[in-house]
Ligand SMILES: CC(=O)/C=C/C=C(C)/C=C/C1=C(C)CCCC1(C)C
Ligand SMILES: CC(/C=C/C=O)=C\C=C\C=O
């Protein structure tokens with residue numbers, strides 16, 4: 001929801017979260033949607049104005065004294081949003097939680113009724129006002145990163161399925177910059193947790209400002225360089241920390257280990273949707289820019305950025321395109337892959353690519369990382385949400401399953417679309433009775 005009364009929010013990441021459910025049963029689709037009842041949403045509704053700090057927005061204060069009060073509540077976290085608008089995860093114990101980058105914005109929901117159950121409380125004393133928007137979730141555990149803005153670094157934490165208590169695995173100190181790099185997401189391999197240190201860093205001064213800066217709460221620090229740190233999941237020890245070329249990413253796709261003949265790990269490969277080290281993508285995602293497409297091609301180029309991180313003590317890692325970006329129109333974001341391949345060598349990824357001219361990713365693409373090709377789907381004037389891969393029960397082949405997306409079409413209507421994993425041909429489409437705005441990340445909640 002991008003408006004409060006007649007006030008329009010600024011950025012794609014500011015909208016109040018709407019939870020959408022697609023329920024497949026006996027060849028039919030039943031869809032529903034509901035507004036997540038966060039404190040931030042309820043306060044905005046009842047006061048008719050923004051009351052908490054969102055991604056780009058800061059509530060207007062009446063006078064200087066009120067501003068000082070607001071700053072104090074920023075330090076305590078009180079004024080930060082709990083608008084869980086980034087994604088939905090299913091914990092190993094079955095609980096379904098909507099997430100954003102503020103820790104307080106973890107909200108448990110009922111996936112059947114879409115009702116808000118309440119705040120997901122972390123019952124440890126680790127604190128931390130912000131965390132990664134994309135924890136790594138398996139049947140056994142939930143892993144996330146807590147950036148430390150005071151002593152620049154990251155705490156790496158685990159929460160075992162069934163528990164609300166996070167435990168510290170280890171800590172990574174930043175190697176550059178005045179603050180940690182933004183960690184919207186991070187990848188893992190079977191034995192390691194990768195901690196990215198992007199030169200696009202949190203910025204305490206920008207956090208305090210009442211008006212947005214070009215990079216919102218962040219700052220671009222090319223002089224501080226970019227790094228990738230590798231932490232052993234079992235011991236919490238940092239086993240490698242390499243400098244890598246400058247990069248900008250929201251979303252890591254997956255990562256895996258490479259071995260020599262004796263089975264020793266020699267390197268780690270980690271893939272992400274990489275915006276050619278150009279932070280201007282954040283500004284492109286303001287609603288004003290997204291709504292003012294004039295036919296001119298303005299979407300900056302992006303690629304599947306592939307990091308190679310040596311584990312032999314070499315100081316430098318590599319970052320290269322995993323395939324020719326022209327294969328997917330040089331647009332790349334909102335990725336998924338078969339979750340059975342988490343942390344393992346994988347071949348296929350699904351994402352939004354570009355059919356140019358455009359100002360936002362507008363295709364659905366299946367990428368074969370082995371033969372380095374992409375198969376692209378496009379509906380002229382339509383904007384697809386994240387293509388989400390769901391494996392067929394009992395599947396053995398990596399791409400045996402379906403890819404699900406929701407498309408906002410040219411006329412403002414919308415539909416859900418399903419693709420056959422192996423052929424990437426459309427196999428089903430169901431129109432919604434009315435259009436829904438662009439959405440971010442989903443998850444698959446199997447029956448039972
Ligand atoms: C929707 C999405 O992809 C990202 C949302 C990010 C948000 C809401 C970030 C919020 C923040 C604050 C309100 C203050 C502290 C910094 C930061 C985590 C950027
Ligand atoms: C929509 C998006 C990021 C969403 C974060 O959760 C990025 C789009 C990038 C454009 O290429």
Ligand SMILES: [Fe+2]
Pocket residue numbers: 086133134184250251440441
């Ligand atoms: Fe995201």
